[in-house]
Amino acid sequence: KNEVEQSPQNLTAQEGEFITINCSYSVGISALHWLQQHPGGGIVSLFMLSSGKKKHGRLIATINIQEKHSSLHITASHPRDSAVYICAVSSGNEKLTFGTGTRLTIIP
Amino acid sequence: NAGVTQTPKFQVLKTGQSMTLQCAQDMNHNSMYWYRQDPGMGLRLIYYSASEGTTDKGEVPNGYNVSRLNKREFSLRLESAAPSQTSVYFCASSRDIAGELFFGEGSRLTVL
Numbered sequence: 001k002n003e004v005e006q007s008p009q010n011l012t013a014q015e016g017e018f019i020t021i022n023c024s025y026s027v028g029i030s031a032l033h034w035l036q037q038h039p040g041g042g043i044v045s046l047f048m049l050s051s052g053k054k055k056h057g058r059l060i061a062t063i064n065i066q067e068k069h070s071s072l073h074i075t076a077s078h079p080r081d082s083a084v085y086i087c088a089v090s091s092g093n094e095k096l097t098f099g100t101g102t103r104l105t106i107i108p
Numbered sequence: 109n110a111g112v113t114q115t116p117k118f119q120v121l122k123t124g125q126s127m128t129l130q131c132a133q134d135m136n137h138n139s140m141y142w143y144r145q146d147p148g149m150g151l152r153l154i155y156y157s158a159s160e161g162t163t164d165k166g167e168v169p170n171g172y173n174v175s176r177l178n179k180r181e182f183s184l185r186l187e188s189a190a191p192s193q194t195s196v197y198f199c200a201s202s203r204d205i206a207g208e209l210f211f212g213e214g215s216r217l218t219v220l
Contacts, residue, residue, distance in 0.1 A: 004150070030206065031206060033208070035209070035211075042198075042211050042212065042214055043151075043198060043209075043214075044211070045208050045209050045210065048207075048208045086151070088150075090206035095153055095156075095166065095167070095206075096151075096206065096209070098150030098151040098152075099150055101150070
């Protein structure tokens with residue numbers, strides 16, 4: 001079973017700061033997912049990537065397959081970015097393995 | 109386009125009662141999933157259906173049953189609810205297995 005670890009568990013930053021959330025996994029994967037969950041809310045898929053880098057607005061996701069590591073970056077952070085960010089990996093079969101999430105709070 | 113719809117959003121049960129969580133997707137996805145989310149733990153897969161007509165156990169299937177009624181609908185049944193099943197349940201779907209996931213809004217279940 002793949003083990004997924006996220007860091008930090010909690011992150012508080014000022015509005016405008018550059019944010020980095022990390023995800024490491026233990027076994028080779030076919031894809032890595034970044035998800036966002038707002039307080040009391042549903043879960044939204046942000047990225048699915050298997051190599052390189054993807055960008056959507058102020059969000060950037062990178063993955064290093066050799067190092068088994070991915071990062072999610074948020075530029076010019078805003079209070080509405082406050083949420084739990086979840087990393088999940090798939091190994092080509094049916095099941096995703098999820099990290100426990102990083103709780104991000106952006107202070108105005 | 110509603111995406112993934114699950115009902116009910118909230119439910120309180122007594123130990124031993126039964127209930128069914130309903131889930132429907134309108135994206136013509138092949139694969140559907142039921143997860144539970146508990147404080148301090150990652151999402152855990154209860155059951156999944158890779159395609160219409162198939163269902164398989166996930167990581168924590170005990171105490172649950174599922175039915176893939178058709179391509180759109182995937183229900184989760186608790187036959188005899190226990191306090192350990194107090195959780196938030198999420199239904200999700202993807203075009204194919206391990207593809208990009210689309211989640212419902214969640215169902216908060218409390219078993220007393």
